[in-house]
Amino acid sequence: MVLAGLFVLANLGAGWIAFQAIHDDLDRRVEQAAVLMSVELADTFERDGRDALVEATRARATALDPEDDIVWLGLADGTFLAGHRLPDPQDLAVGDVSGTRLGQDDDDTYLLTSRQIGDLRLITARSYEDTDDIARTVLKSFGAATLIVTLLSALVAFILSRRGQLRIEAISSVLSKVAAGEMQQRIETHGHSDDLGRLSERINDALEQLEATVLGIKQVSADIAHDLRTPINRLGIQVESLTLEASNQPALQDKLNQASSNIRQITNTFDALLRISQIEAGARKAKFRAVPIAGIAAALYEAYAAVCDDAGQTLLVSSNMDANTLVHGDQDLLTQLGANLIENAIRHAGQGATIRLETGSGLNGVWLSVSDDGPGIPPEEYERVTERFYRLDKARHTPGSGLGLALVKAIADLHKAGLRLSDAKPGLAVRVGFKPFSEALKSRD
Template identity: 30%
Template structure:
């Protein structure tokens, strides 16, 4: 795709809709992943706080029953449990550690806090790695200006945060990529269908009236629009064909009276010698002109009938009587031309229509028969 085509495509409505769809899809997925993140991490944090509160309540109960000595003994006992994730500290008002298993004294305070506990460098052997232990705990002030603090190792929680964060970021990235790819694919498919309709419309505008807009058979809004437009194009094509037929009919109907008028005037110019000859020629020309006007009136009436404006003026017409009148009029003309003329008319035939148009129709049939058949038939 060229640069100009790409810029044009990026400005299309289908691309904008696809971009909106991709953005909405990515936003929805992002909110869902964020909900998973906060729910998962929040659940783990609440569980840690629950078990820490449980240990604190147990130690406070020991302090209430057995006093400070019992509390220090209970803290020492709990601190000696192997592989325990809990950390304990009992500090005085100066921050000195009276009991507990914190690797070093850390400034503690009441309430919840989270910090990273590090080893004292002076107590490490050469080459021994330092400890970086994230802990989360809660401190409670006792009546004798002591602070009881219980914490929990949250290194696993931090790892969960990192892994879940990476998974959420990767999931969001893949979701955005999939949404953008799907949106672009959908936009391209819609754009191709619109381009096919544009090409068909351009061909129709250039004169290919038999061309129609493509239909995919899916029944979607594009197919419904194409079906409506194709029906309109069918109607236009029929009207154009009708116009061509009307033009042909006009030429056919006017040829005979115009030829007769010209011959009459030519005959008068060459052979008229007296005023009576000129008067007869003028009368004949007037009759031919009246016939032309009648033909034009008939064509106008036909157009009005086809448009529906004249149908309201339709009235009952005695077709048998009309045919008899025309037969009586054309019988001498036919006999003069050497054509035997007989009329077998069924009586009492009536129709609803325009009497003048029906008369013109039957007159055209009779004249065509006289004109295009050999004498004696």
């Protein structure tokens, strides 16, 4: 719009200059016409004498319309001889004169010339009426053209600006999705060869390289976990065998039990890494079907109620067993998601805590949440705790690998579900929101 405004201002400036040039040219034409009539009559005097001048002035006055041209011939003292009669010829000065002083319409202005011919005075005047009409026509035409140009330039500016803004928003949307983990997203260029098109191509190239790098890193992690899991399992079996053999050596048996526990933790970490890699690769989507999230909550309650009692905690469940709680997903993974959230609460909420497992449905879809009244975590850590291997300082003394919430996030992303952490006041609340079953089926198709 600024560019359109500058264009309109430039057009107004150029138009004003052109109008002034046209107006000045029309004024010169009026002056030339008045002077030419005076010169022609003066030539008549020099060629044929005084009587011929009087006769020519009388004939010229008869042929002229006094609203356009005026000619007056008289003596120096103002005595009228021929032409058009003027109220006060002696008081008229050369230049622009109002029509009233010439006995005409006061809305008109005349350019007056005066010439002394012997003892005679010749006055000629030409009206600006025609030139003013032309100037007004030019001004109106220019005004109409300026209005059209202004509207068109504003419309073009709005269209170009809107198109550019939509393309910028599309670029921003793709970058946001990539930042959220959708590495396959790319910007639609549609063959644009302008600046935004070239920029989009450069961004797409960078995203291709970024995706390849991230996939490479993930593949390396999966390969390491896969290659090391087998020898570590063998090592675990050997340690368990040694534990049985050292039954008569309590000190050695304790050390072997500790080593066996560490090996199991390493194995669980590798299993979690492999599972996250499989989930992120979308390998489990083939097992998607209609799953009642309330049924999963009931199964989780049966599995973990006793565990919570043993830990000095209370597990409460609240769910609505109806068709509205159906989600489209993998039942085993959804169970794993809920189990990880409950285990995370058991591990960090502390003794005497109350853990709530809830499910429900609304206009925006189905949801499952796990909350506790423990110490919680700082809000600034909400995003980071879902990263792999990230653990809060106060949680480092507890068992775990820092992959529990990372696995939850991977399962939620696979199901296109929203994962939100919030303050339970006190404690932590984790809510996973799923799309309505019908909408999830449409997006799948």
